[in-house]
Structures are given as C-alpha cells and as structure tokens.
Amino acid sequence: MFNSLQDRLQDTFDRLRGKGRLTEDDINVAMREIRLALLEADVNFRVVKRFVAVCKERCLAADVLDSLTPAQNVVRVVLEELTQLLGSTESALTLAPNRHPNSIMLVGLQGSGKTTAAAKLAYLLKKQGQRPMLAACDVYRPAAIDQLQTLGAEVGVPVYTGDRTDPVAIATGAVKAAADEDATVVIIDTAGRLQIDEVMMAEAVAIKNAVRPDQVLMVVDAMAGQDIVNVVTEFSEQTDFDGVIMSKLDGDARGGGALSVREVTGKPIKFVSMGEKPDSLEVFHPDRMAKRILGMGDVVGIIERAEELADAEAIADAERMLNEGFTMDDMLKQVNTIRKMGGLAKILGMLPGGERLMGQMPEGGIDESVVSRMEAMIFSMTPQERARPKIINGMRRARIAKGSGRSVQEVNQLLRQWDEMNKMMGKLRSLQNNGQLSPRAMKQMAAQMQNQPAPGGGNRAQRRMQARKKGRRR
C-alpha cells in the first residue's frame, strides 16, 4: 500500500540530486516523508512532531548532507534516534530478590491480549526455572476465568480463582496461596478496562495497592491507533505501570504505538507477543522495532549493506588507496566493479561537487569492450608494475602490448587513464584534508569504488553518464 520510507527518501533525493549540495529545504522535504511514514505507522502525531524536529536537527548538524548517500544517511539518523528512543537498559523483568512470592500484574484495554499474555508470561517464567502461579482477577468478562484456567492447564501452571467475584480478594488470596504452595511468582490477570472508566481504574489501583506487585505490565495492542497515548497516559498516572508488553506483533501492523508509549510515559517495552502459541513471548529488540515502525523490514539490508561496505578490510584498502596512491590492481578491481554498475560515475554523481569531477572522467573509461582489453593488459603486467605503474618504461610497454595482444598505443592509453584516476584520488585526498568531506563519507566512497555497487539506482546513474557522453560527442 505504501512505499517504505527508504524508497520514498530515495525518490526524494533522486529528484534533488544534481543540484550539488543539499540544503535545509531539501532536508525539510525528507522530514515531511518521515513524518508521513511515522503517522502511517500510528505513531502519535505529537510524538511525531517532536521526533522529527530532533531528527532534523541531527541531520543538519551531522555530515549527512555532505555524504555520498544522503537518503541512506537520513534514514540512518532516523533509525538511530528511533532505536535510542525505543531502547531501554531496564527492559528485563525485575523481580525483588528477597520476596516470596514475587508478583506481576497485567493491565490494559479490553481485547488487548492480557489473558493470553499472562499464560505466555507464565510459560516463559517456568522455562526460566520459576514456579509461577496465575491469578484470575477478571471477574467481569464472561468465562475469562475459564479461559485462564484452560491456558494455565496447557502450560502446566496452577491458576488461582478464589471466590470468582472480588478481584482484590482473588489477587491477595493468590499471593497467600503461592506462599503456601511454594510458587515463586504470581501473575495477576485483570479485566480489560477503559482508561476513562473511573470505577474500573480505581479497582486496578486497589489490586495494586493490596498486592504491591514487583512489576505492573501494561499490554498494548500493536495495532493501536493514535488514541493509545490517551490510554497509556491515564494508565500510567493511575497504575504507574513499569513496562509494556506489545501484543499481536505477528500481524503486519507497524506498531508505532510502541514509540508513543515510550515517549509519553517513559516506560520501557519489555516483551513482544508474536503468535498464538505459549512460547511466542519474546524479549523486545528496539532496533527491530525501529525498523518495523519505519516500514524497513524488507529493506533493512540497504543499511546493513552500507555497513558491510565499511567493513575493516574495505576500509584498510580504501585508506591504503588514499594514502599510498592508486595501483593497477585497484584499477582492475574497479573495472570489474564498473562492469556491474555505473561505477565511479555513479559514486561521483552522488558526491556534492561530483558533477564537476565527473567532467574529468577519462573518456571511454566504462565502455564494456575497453574494460576487457584493460583487463588483458593489466594481467600482462608484473606485480611490481601493477603496484607502481610509474616504473613502466618503453621496453615494459612493448612487452605488455605483446603479452596482451594489444598495441603500444593502447597500453599508453591505459597508463594515461590510470594517471587520471590516480590524480583524482589525489583530489579526493585533498578534499578530505580540507575538511570538505567527512572521513566517514570518504571511506564509504572509497569502499564503494572497489567493492559492491551502491544500493539502488545504478542504472539511472549509468544512463545519465551515457547521456552525458553522447552530448559531449555531439
């Protein structure tokens, strides 16, 4: 239905490319896309406004605009901010060490999945070596107690039902029973309630005050819309819950409510519920959630690929290339890359000021047949010659020409092309030294030059390159 944020930003920046440096206005356009993407994910619009403002500031401050790939970098900034906001160091279930039994109370709206979550939590704790007990305090919904009993039996956890009428008495009774029966944790399932229902909210508070649970967890439906901020605000004020279980994340809802909850209440997301089976309660991963909210589940690879490009080996290679110059082996690697993509043209196209550099690209550098001939000639060079092409004198040229079956003129042309490339490297190096390019962008670019095609849009850059060449010939 909707494009992912990455695609939208890519489109936006593609339109902006060729303009040279991106401006604040361009970033505003990108931020609009981010705003829409977050709203589509059901992040509350006030949270979105604040969040986008933070992202914009960071985008303007950081080296995002100067980078080769502004779209990716904007997404990276957004993703980082989102992950950080969603993340929490306290997301583990904290139970007081010297309390027998510990207790966990679940609260939430009707239909959010409390009873199911209670059984899943019991199963999880049991697997961790605890001896949990379930307390059925939903005396309102017809057969809610039966449901918990059935689920309890399925996961092999006792269910305390008490008198089946007074939720506070059931909760306190369960804690006593747990102490008697040597259960270590009581999980209190409560009735679903609307945050505006004063009587029911007071009841939740009464249960909490009577039991003083170690943890109060609120169950929030991943499909929740904008109104969830009103809901969690009220629940937070009344029950002061400690964390959130997001339910129904096995669907395709983006779950933007997670961000709203975190932003509005400051409470961490502790678990996500991913399916119908009792073992489908998982620990919350802020990074995965951030990607999900941005609709990037399928295109996460784009960012990850960019990270891979910057892996240690590539960086080392790139640094050597920048510091020690460009060898024939580099050129060989590059021509192979060029075969697969728009190559240098594309990379330059994405650079601020790259259009200018592109004019200095050696003519014919990316013609397919030229590329195989170049390869043949480079293969005819000795390792020393490849590392230091400057040593190639007349005699060596004749030998290389003979070995590769090309003419001496062609060998000369190759050496001129290498010389051009090498000079370009020098230019990039001086750009870097003058601080016009961030080291990160530099490394990323150098890595791209000898490695994989930059993600997305390769053909476009190629076409543009070819169009430009044609124009020049005319």
Add this chain to the structure above:
Amino acid sequence: MALLDRLKRGLSRSREALNEILYFGGEVDEDFWEDLEDTLVMGDLGAEVALSVVDDLRDEAARRGLRTDRQLRAALIDRLAAEFTPATGDPFDDRPSCVLFVGINGAGKTTTVGKLANAGKNDGARVIIGCGDTFRAAALEQLEIWASRAGVPIISRPRGADPASVCYDVLEAAEEQGSNLVLIDTAGRLHTSQDLMRELQKVVSVTRKKATMPVSVVLVVDATTGQNGLNQAKEFNDALALDGLIITKLDGTAKGGIAIAISHTLKLPIYRIGVGEAIEDFQRFDAHDFATALVGDGSLV
C-alpha cells in the same frame, strides 16, 4: 512529567481552539487548518487522507465562499459523511438471515454476537447462535453465558472441532427450530495468517452452501485500531468477500477514523457500532453523527 503535561495541554488546546474557531468565527488562519489536520490525524483518519480532506476543504471554502465556523464545520462533516458507503440492507433486520462475524483477536466478536443476539431477540427475531470459535480457550463458555443472558439457543462442538461443522450444525438446527436470525461467532485471527484465513474461507463457503437463507459476512473492527485496520479489512475482504462492518469500542476516547478509510476503500457499509459495556449498547450507524464525533462535537468550552 513535562512532556506528558504538554501533551495533555496540547490535546485540549487544539480541541478548544477548533471549537472556538468553529463557533466564534473570525478569519481562519493557518493554525486553524493545521489544527483541523491534527484533529483528523488524531482520529486515526490517516495522515494522507487527512491532508487531502483538508486541502479539498480549503478549495471548497474558497469556491463556495465559506468563511464562518459553522459553514466550514458543516462542510467538513458532510464531506466525511459522504465517504461512507451507505448500506443497501441490514442483515439483522432483513430476516431470515445468517450472519458470520469475523475479525482479528480481541476485536470484540464474541461480545458483539452476544449483544446482537439480545437485540435481535428483543426485536422479535427467532435467534440462534453458533459458536464457530473452536480454538480459543473458553470461547464457548463465554458465548454460552451471552446466550443464556439473551435467552437464545446456542449450537457448539468441543474445542478443537472443525469450525465449519459447527456452521453446518447451527444451520440445520435453525431449520428444525424455525430460527430466522443465525449469528455465528468465529475465532479471532490475524489477517496475515494464511492457514487461518483459508480455514475461514472454508467456514464461509460451507455456511453459504448449507444455508437456505441469505448469508452475510461481517468484519468486526476495534475503533482503537490504527492504520493497520485497512490492511486487515483488505485481507479479510479479499479472502471472504465481506458484506459489511461493525465498529466496536467507540465508548472510549478513540474516534475510529480508520472506519472511514475501510468503508470508503472497500465499499462496505457499517451496520452497527458498539458504544458501551451494557448488553443494549449497540447502535445503528449514522454517518453524519460519526463524522461529527470525529471532527469534534462542537460542544463549547
């Protein structure tokens, strides 16, 4: 908590501002339009829809010379109300009728069946309930309680049985007992679960084949659902060819704006809305009222 306070203040501020502008007139400025947009987004109408609706309203205001509060408000409400697909019939009134209730987990299907059984009975229908939720723990017990409250018969099979067989049974029982309103509950399922959606297809096709009366498939949607609601509805509609919608849980603070998108996009009428906990709290849908609630009830500060 500062943010929390700000948020609360902000919410009431925008609502107040909207009411003020709408009622006391004055030149509507950019803030007015922005607030209007926010109100619609907050009502889960969806950002893109909200933007386009407000843009259209601007054009309309310019074209028709709308300037006052009341005019703009009325125009917006009319516009939103017109988005809803009107119903051509009512499966609860036009009897004999068999209605299958489908939807995701926790949408409120079982409660809806229980309450509508009661409403049907009070309306003079001969109601029978089928418990097609043979999966969820205690779903049958829950529905049995509703059936006894409403005083209507219920047909079921043990947990784990084939839900399609329950549909067969209930239609047979309906014929024997001369029932003219058959309400069938089904297990909640996420629209992304292909196996469960296929199971539901079978349930629907068995019901359609067996029934001698018209069969309607109704999607139950929780009003608190956000933008994913449209995905849900699309998947259910693709799989089952839905006849209409029921929106539940409108007694909270959620406005259920996603219902507009669903009704409009999928051309589905809304038959009933759930507005409270009590057994009689199901109402007929009124597009104008719904739109009014979404835009703001206009009540003065």
